[in-house]
Amino acid sequence: MKRAIIRSGLEALYFSGAHRLMRPFLGGVGAILMLHHVRPARPDGFQPNQLLEITPDFLERVVARLARMNVDFVSLDEVHRRLTARDFGRRFVAFTFDDGYRDNKEFAYPILRRHGIPFCIYVPTSFPDRLGELWWAALEAVIAQNDAIVLEMDGRDCKVDCAGTAAKTGAFRLLYAWLRAMPSDAQMLDAVRELTTRYRVDTAAICDSLCMSWDEIRAIAADPLVTIGAHTVNHVMLAKACDTVARSELKMGCAVLEAALGVMPRHLAYPYGDPTAAGPREFAIAAELGFATAVTTRPGVLFPEHAETLTALPRISINGEFQRGRYVDVLVSGAGTALWNGLRKLRAA
Numbered sequence: 327m328k329r330a331i332i333r334s335g336l337e338a339l340y341f342s343g344a345h346r347l348m349r350p351f352l353g354g355v356g357a358i359l360m361l362h363h364v365r366p367a368r369p370d371g372f373q374p375n376q377l378l379e380i381t382p383d384f385l386e387r388v389v390a391r392l393a394r395m396n397v398d399f400v401s402l403d404e405v406h407r408r409l410t411a412r413d414f415g416r417r418f419v420a421f422t423f424d425d426g427y428r429d430n431k432e433f434a435y436p437i438l439r440r441h442g443i444p445f446c447i448y449v450p451t452s453f454p455d456r457l458g459e460l461w462w463a464a465l466e467a468v469i470a471q472n473d474a475i476v477l478e479m480d481g482r483d484c485k486v487d488c489a490g491t492a493a494k495t496g497a498f499r500l501l502y503a504w505l506r507a508m509p510s511d512a513q514m515l516d517a518v519r520e521l522t523t524r525y526r527v528d529t530a531a532i533c534d535s536l537c538m539s540w541d542e543i544r545a546i547a548a549d550p551l552v553t554i555g556a557h558t559v560n561h562v563m564l565a566k567a568c569d570t571v572a573r574s575e576l577k578m579g580c581a582v583l584e585a586a587l588g589v590m591p592r593h594l595a596y597p598y599g600d601p602t603a604a605g606p607r608e609f610a611i612a613a614e615l616g617f618a619t620a621v622t623t624r625p626g627v628l629f630p631e632h633a634e635t636l637t638a639l640p641r642i643s644i645n646g647e648f649q650r651g652r653y654v655d656v657l658v659s660g661a662g663t664a665l666w667n668g669l670r671k672l673r674a675a
C-alpha cells in the first residue's frame with residue numbers, strides 16, 4: 327500500500343515537474359545512496375525481497391543519470407570531510423551497499439570501477455565468518471518451496487497457505503511483520519530456525535552462496551575506491567538489545583573487521599536502520615566509539631545540519647521496487663523523500 331502510494335506520488339511529482347520547483351528547498355547538499363543486491367533479474371513470480379535488489383543495467387542507468395546531473399561521486403570519508411568542513415560548493419553522492427553480498431563484487435564493482443566511483447560495503451562479520459543467518463532469505467526459501475506451512479504463532483498452531491504467487495506473497499508479508507515485531511533478535515531467530523528445520527532449508531548454505539568470503543572482501547578492499555564499513559557482528563536490531571549487547575555488537579563488529587583487513591572501520595550502518603532497530607542510544611554509542619559517520623535507513627538527502635548528527639545520517643534507497651531512471655531524479659532531488667516524510671524536512675534522529 328505504502329509502496330503504491332509512493333510510486334504514484336513519485337510519478338505525479340515527476341510528471342508535474344514539481345521536483346524541479348522544489349529542488350532549491352529540498353535538494354540538500356548531497357545524498358548517500360543505499361543498495362543491497364545488484365544482480366540480473368530472476369524470472370520467479372515470488373520475489374518478496376525484491377526491494378533489496380536492482381539489476382546491473384539499472385545501476386548503469388543510475389550512474390549515467392547522476393553523471394548528467396553533474397554531481398561529485400565521493401567516498402564516505404569525503405562525505406564526512408565536506409559535512410564537517412562545510413564544503414558545499416558542489417552536490418555530492420556516495421554509494422553504499424549493505425551486507426557484503428557476492429553480487430556486489432560480481433556485478434556492481436566492475437561498473438563502479440569503470441566509472442572511477444568510490445563506494446562503501448558494510449559487512450556484518452558473521453556473514454563472511456559463515457555464521458550469519460539471513461533469515462529474510464531463509465523465510466523466502468521456506469515459503470517458495472512449500473504450498474502450505476505450519477508453525478506456532480503466539481502459542482497457537484497455524485497453517486499458512488503458500489500455494490501460488492499471491493498466497494506466497496501474502497504469507498511472506500504476514501510472517502515478516504510478525505517476526506520483525508518480536509521483542510528480540512533471539513526470539514525472531516528461534517522462530518525462523520523452527521521453520522528452516524521443519525522445512526529443511528539450509529541457512530548456512532544461503533549465507534555461503536550469497537555473501538562474500540573474507541578472501542573476496544580482502545581482494546575488493548585492496549582497491550582504493552572501496553571502503554569497508556561496520557554493520558555489527560550478527561546483523562542485530564540494536565535498539566532491541568540490552569546496553570551490553572548493543573555495545574559489544576558495535577565494538578566487536580569493528581574489532582573483527584580490523585583483525586581481518588588490517589584497518590579499523592570509520593563508518594557504520596545500523597542493521598535494518600529504522601526506528602525499531604536504531605535510535606538515540608545507538609547514535610550516541612556510535613559517536614562514543616569514534617565512527618566518522620553512521621547511516622540509518624531513514625529516507626532523506628543530506629543537509630548542512632547533518633554535520634551535527636553524523637552518526638544518524640539518512641540515505642536514499644535505490645531499490646528494485648522503483649527501477650526507473652526517472653524515479654532516481656526525483657529521489658535525489660529530495661522531493662521523493664519529502665513526499666515520504668509528508669513534505670517535512672526531517673532529520674534521521
Ligand SMILES: [Zn+2]
Nearest residue numbers: 424425597598
Ligand atoms: Zn543489513
